[in-house]
Amino acid sequence: MRVDFASLFEVVATCLGREGMADAEAGVLFLKAMHALVRFDDVVIFAYREKERPIDLFSTFGLEDHEIFVGLYQAGPFLLDPFYHAARAGRAGVFRMRELAPDRFFSSEYYRTYYTQTKLAEEVGFFVPCPDGVTVVLSLMRRERSGVFPPGEFAVLDDAVPFVLAFVARTWPDLSLRFDALARGTRRRRHEPANAADRVWRKLNLTDREASIVELVLQGYSSESIGLTLDISTGTVKVHRRNVYRKLGISSQMQLLSIYLSNLQS
The missing domain is CATH 3.30.450.80 (Transcription factor LuxR-like, autoinducer-binding domain)
Structure with a gap:
C-alpha cells in the first residue's frame, strides 16, 4: 500500500x-x-x-x-x-x-x-x-x-x-x-479490595500465592513459565494449581475461567 x-x-x-x-x-x-x-x-x-x-x-x-x-x-x-x-x-x-x-x-x-x-x-x-x-x-x-x-x-x-x-x-x-x-464515583465497602480481580480471589478464599498462579494460568502461561515468573519450581506451581482446583471443586481450566468471569460480573 x-x-x-x-x-x-x-x-x-x-x-x-x-x-x-x-x-x-x-x-x-x-x-x-x-x-x-x-x-x-x-x-x-x-x-x-x-x-x-x-x-x-x-x-x-x-x-x-x-x-x-x-x-x-x-x-x-x-x-x-x-x-x-x-x-x-x-x-x-x-x-x-x-x-x-x-x-x-x-x-x-x-x-x-x-x-x-x-x-x-x-x-x-x-x-x-x-x-x-x-x-x-x-x-x-x-x-x-x-x-x-x-x-x-x-x-x-x-x-x-x-x-x-x-x-x-x-x-x-x-x-x-x-x-x-471514576474511582470517586464507585462506592466501595470499607476494606473491600479496590479492583475486580482481587475481589474475586478474596471471595473464592484463595491465598495470595494461589491467586498469583491462577491469574497467570488464565492469561495463558504454562506451569514452567509461571515457575520462572514467580521464581518457584514447576512442581510447586502444579501443587498450587491442584489445591486451587480442589478448593473450588473443579477439574479444568474451562471451569476455572467460568468461575472467574461469573464472579467478576456478580
Whole structure:
C-alpha cells in the first residue's frame, strides 16, 4: 500500500492547530492518519491504569461488535489480555499481539472462550506511557478476511511511533484525573479490595500465592513459565494449581475461567 501523504499531512496540520479535542474527534484523526499508512478494519483506543476498569476513548465498532470488544472486555476479560499486561509493564512502541502473548495464550481457555469471538486475524497496538501510571493503547485490528499485517506495513507503523507518542501526549494529557473521578464515583465497602480481580480471589478464599498462579494460568502461561515468573519450581506451581482446583471443586481450566468471569460480573 502506498502512503497517502496528503491525508497524513492534513491530520498533522489539524493536530498542530487544535488543543483540547474531544475523544471522538481525536479518534477520528488517528483513524484517518492510520488509514493513510496501512490497511486495517477497526480501531479501538483504551486507557489503562493499574487494575482499574479501562477507559474506552474511541472505537469504530458497530453495536454487536462494541459489546464484545468494549462492553464485555471492560467487565473483566481485560485482566487477562496481553495488551493490558504490557500496558501495566510500561511498554512503549508498537507491538503485534503474538509478540506479547504468553507461551500458551493461543491454546488457553481465555483465547478459546473470549478472544476467538473477535474473529481477528491480527491486532497491533501502539503503547504510549502517560503521567501517573496511565498507558494509552491504540489498537489496529484486521479481521480474518483481511489477514495479518504484512512486514512492510508493520515497518511503516513502527516508523509512525514518534507521531503517535506526540499525538497522545497532546490529546490526552490528564487521563489520571478521569480515572480518579471514576474511582470517586464507585462506592466501595470499607476494606473491600479496590479492583475486580482481587475481589474475586478474596471471595473464592484463595491465598495470595494461589491467586498469583491462577491469574497467570488464565492469561495463558504454562506451569514452567509461571515457575520462572514467580521464581518457584514447576512442581510447586502444579501443587498450587491442584489445591486451587480442589478448593473450588473443579477439574479444568474451562471451569476455572467460568468461575472467574461469573464472579467478576456478580
